[in-house]
Amino acid sequence: MIFSPQSKVWIYQSNRKFNDQEATEIRDILDRFVEQWTAHGAQLKAKAEIFHHYFIVLIVDQDVANATGCSIDSSVRIIKEIESKFSLDLFDRFNMAYKIDNEVHVATKEDFETLISAKKIGLETVVFNNLVQTLEDFEQKWEVQLQDSWHKNIFAEQLNG
Known part of the structure; x- marks a missing residue:
């Protein structure tokens, strides 16, 4: 289809x-x-x-x-x-998904901040923009580097610290 x-x-x-x-x-x-x-x-x-x-x-x-x-x-x-x-949480928008070595991980907002502060996650880390609304955006803007995502604004303090 x-x-x-x-x-x-x-x-x-x-x-x-x-x-x-x-x-x-x-x-x-x-x-x-x-x-x-x-x-x-x-x-x-x-x-x-x-x-x-x-x-x-x-x-x-x-x-x-x-x-x-x-x-x-x-x-x-x-x-x-x-x-x-299945005892899942599918509605928590504060869980952050990211990729390291092509493997997907999910962390709470607080743990994500800690990973940034510890330099485990940086501007080149791939994150998932679950706010995309069209198939075209999904295909082009769903998996993006943190520096090209809305995540950059939310975690600016940790990224610059």
């Missing part, structure tokens, strides 16, 4: 890595969900993906049908069900 670059994207980041069995089960739940995901009775052109065993990404091609309040609410419900079933 080809999706418009302007397709809407929602990213849910886990506080911990999914094991292989969890990833398979989560993918099955998401596949069943997107097959029946509708907005005002219209089938949404949608897909769900898991990236790096940490991220659930929902994509809706709004050129076909727009996601509405009710359809977005239903997607949040399924994410909350996954969160509950």
Whole structure:
């Protein structure tokens, strides 16, 4: 399936890595969900993906049908069900995801600050911008160096200290 670059994207980041069995089960739940995901009775052109065993990404091609309040609410419900079933936290925006040696890690905001202060994380460290909203931005601006991300402003004191 080809999706418009302007397709809407929602990213849910886990506080911990999914094991292989969890990833398979989560993918099955998401596949069943997107097959029946509708907005005002219209089938949404949608897909769900898991990236790096940490991220659930929902994509809706709004050129076909727009996601509405009710359809977005239903997607949040399924994410909350996954969160509950697997004892995950998928809504904490203060967990920071980053890559070191091509491996993804997640840290609390405080631990992330400590890693910056200890020079374990720097301006070249790849971070994940979960605020991207379109497929095009997801593909081009989701994984970026800290120096090119909103993270730089939040952690400026630690980076300059």
